Every structure is written in structure tokens, then in C-alpha cells.
Amino acid sequence: MNKPLVGALLSLTLVGAGAAPALAVEPADHTATTTKPAPAVKAVDFAGTVALSNCSGSLIRTPSSQPNDPALILSNGHCLETGFPGPGEVITDQASSRTFSLLNGSAGKVATLRASKVAYATMTDTDISVYQLNTTYAQIQSRYGISALTLNDAHPAAGTAIKVVSGYWKRTYSCNVDGFVYRLKEGDWTWKDSVRYTSACQTIGGTSGSPVIDTATGKVVAVNNTGNEDGESCTENNPCEVDENGNVTVHYKINYAQETYIIVPCIGAGNKFDLSRPGCTLPKP
Numbered sequence: 001m002n003k004p005l006v007g008a009l010l011s012l013t014l015v016g017a018g019a020a021p022a023l024a025v026e027p028a029d030h031t032a033t034t035t036k037p038a039p040a041v042k043a044v045d046f047a048g049t050v051a052l053s054n055c056s057g058s059l060i061r062t063p064s065s066q067p068n069d070p071a072l073i074l075s076n077g078h079c080l081e082t083g084f085p086g087p088g089e090v091i092t093d094q095a096s097s098r099t100f101s102l103l104n105g106s107a108g109k110v111a112t113l114r115a116s117k118v119a120y121a122t123m124t125d126t127d128i129s130v131y132q133l134n135t136t137y138a139q140i141q142s143r144y145g146i147s148a149l150t151l152n153d154a155h156p157a158a159g160t161a162i163k164v165v166s167g168y169w170k171r172t173y174s175c176n177v178d179g180f181v182y183r184l185k186e187g188d189w190t191w192k193d194s195v196r197y198t199s200a201c202q203t204i205g206g207t208s209g210s211p212v213i214d215t216a217t218g219k220v221v222a223v224n225n226t227g228n229e230d231g232e233s234c235t236e237n238n239p240c241e242v243d244e245n246g247n248v249t250v251h252y253k254i255n256y257a258q259e260t261y262i263i264v265p266c267i268g269a270g271n272k273f274d275l276s277r278p279g280c281t282l283p284k285p
Contacts, residue, residue: 001078001127001186001226001237002208002255003054004168044213045105048149049167050113052100055079056168058211059102059113059140060130060220061148062264062271067138069271071148073100073115073131074260075209076225077123084123087188090285091121092273096131102146107170110144120266120273124283125192126258127225129209132271149211152219153264156195161215164197164224164257168206174215175200184256186226186239195222195257196241203227203255212257220260227255 050057050073057075065072078084081098085091096118102111113133121129137148156177164173175198184194195212197203203210203224212222231252232238239256241249265279275284 001076002203002205002224003078004206044163044165044172044215044218046103046107046165046167046170046172047105048146049103049165049211050100051103051109051167051170052079052098052209053081054168055206055208056166056210056224057100058165058167058209058220059146059148060151060211061137062151062267063153065137065148065267065271067141068136070116071113071133071135071137071140072119072271073113073133074211074220074223074263075129075131076223076258077121077127077129078225079209080118080121080129085121086123087190088124088283089122090124090283091118092275092285094118094121098131100131101167102140102144103167103170104144104146107167110146111140113140120282122283123189125190126262126282127189127191128223128258128260128263130263130273149213150219151260151264152214152217152221153261155261156214156221156259160221162197162201162221163213163215164201164203164207164210165213166203166207166210166224168210169204171207173201173203173207177221178254181241181256182244183242184226184239185234185242187234187236190242191225191258193259195259196251197255197257199254201255202253222257222259224255224257228252
């Protein structure tokens with residue numbers, strides 16, 4: 001899991017700040033053709049991301065969330081202040097007063113937000129935590145000028161250009177969705193239909209819980225959670241991929257995220273989790 005490692009991570013934040021990649025140039029084509037405009041790319045910055053004490057996260061909303069709903073913070077289940085949920089454990093409506101540093105577009109801290117509860121958290125089938133705040137979206141927008149990031153309500157597509165935006169490190173990673181993993185196993189936990197990144201997203205400890213943002217839409221399609229650090233198979237910090245036939249594959253230095261479209265059907269009016277809603281497939285207590 002991409003939680004902070006004691007000691008060495010400060011130096012790691014200084015790695016990877018090299019020059020921008022060169023752009024590929026195609027040969028000139030002098031035939032008369034109609035040029036299609038390139039797909040629009042939304043500017044992705046730090047606005048709406050948060051830093052936790054041990055992880056990253058984001059201020060999120062569903063497509064149907066309302067301005068006066070209590071706001072929600074998304075991170076990983078393994079980032080909970082109470083420790084890792086056990087296999088099969090699902091936490092709902094657990095009191096919490098955890099605080100989050102809210103960032104603006106240039107990664108400056110603009111506010112401290114406070115939770116009222118853990119609305120939902122688990123490390124079974126997925127690795128998510130969703131905190132409910134004691135403030136609404138409208139209050140946050142009015143006081144700090146920050147809007148929530150919207151969860152995409154559809155399954156992400158292979159090849160999608162993405163950015164992983166870490167509020168903890170105030171750093172972004174750019175790559176693409178490489179594909180999807182039938183089962184991703186790490187230690188005692190197993191996650192379904194995980195996102196595998198292309199190798200350019202070399203996320204590190206502290207990036208756990210970062211939103212994975214589709215650069216074309218600006219919407220959150222996944223939440224960053226782990227990577228294979230040492231080349232081991234199925235151990236903590238060394239997830240392995242398991243296919244439908246039980247075959248195990250290890251991808252050293254490749255990182256992963258958990259899809260977030262599955263959260264959307266489980267949130268109803270007033271931003272309340274209702275695991276009995278139609279289409280909700282999140283694990284139940």
C-alpha cells in the first residue's frame with residue numbers, strides 16, 4: 001500500500017522533476033485532408049485535493065450531490081486513523097473528528113476541514129474510505145473558493161490519460177490506464193477489477209488515497225492505493241495479479257488504483273450511503 005514509509009521518503013519527493021517529455025513529431029503530409037481537433041484536455045491541478053496525516057485524498061461529490069449536502073472526502077480504507085480494516089470488514093457511520101488540509105490549485109493550504117464520521121470504509125473487494133464532513137459544499141465554495149471533484153459514474157476505459165494527484169506530497173503523476181486486473185491480491189486482502197497504470201506513474205508512499213483524474217473530463221475515475229515495490233508475490237506492498245483461471249503474475253514497480261464509479265450508486269439524497277440502493281455493489285457489513 002502507498003502509505004508513507006518512515007525515513008527515506010523526503011528524498012523521494014525530489015526525484016522525477018526532470019524536463020518535460022519531448023513531443024513526437026509526425027512527418028509532414030501535404031495531401032489535402034481534414035484535420036480533426038485534438039481531444040480537449042482539462043487542466044488538472046491540486047484544487048479540491050486534501051492531505052491527511054498519513055495519506056492523500058480529495059473532496060468529492062457524485063453527479064447528483066447538492067450544494068447544501070454535507071461534503072465528502074475520499075481516501076483509502078488502509079488510510080483510516082483506526083488502522084487497516086480486516087478482510088471482510090466493512091465500516092459505516094463510525095464517529096470521526098479527523099482533519100484534512102484542503103489545497104488550492106497551486107497546492108497551497110487554504111483550510112482545515114473536519115470530519116463528523118466515516119460514512120463508509122473497507123479493504124474488501126476495494127480499498128476506500130469516505131468521510132462525511134461537518135461542512136457543506138456550498139460553505140466550502142463560499143469560504144475558500146474550492147469546488148469538489150466529481151466522481152465519474154461509468155467504468156474507466158483502457159488507454160485513458162490520467163493524473164494521480166497527491167495532496168500529501170503536493171505532486172502529480174501522469175500516465176495512462178494500462179488495463180484492469182481481475183483480482184489484485186496483497187497480503188490478506190483481495191481487490192476486484194483494479195486499475196493498472198502504465199509504468200510512468202511511479203507513485204510512492206504517501207500517495208495512497210490520491211484521486212486518479214481523467215484528464216479529458218476532470219472527473220475522478222479511481223483512487224490510488226498500491227504498487228509492487230520489491231518484486232515479491234502477493235505480500236504486503238507487493239500485490240500480485242490473479243486472472244480468472246487462478247494464474248498469478250507479478251509486475252515489479254507497477255502501481256494500481258481502485259475504481260470509484262461503484263461508489264456512485266450507493267449514495268442517495270443528502271449524500272447518505274445506502275447500500276441497499278439499486279446498482280450498489282459495495283460490500284455490506
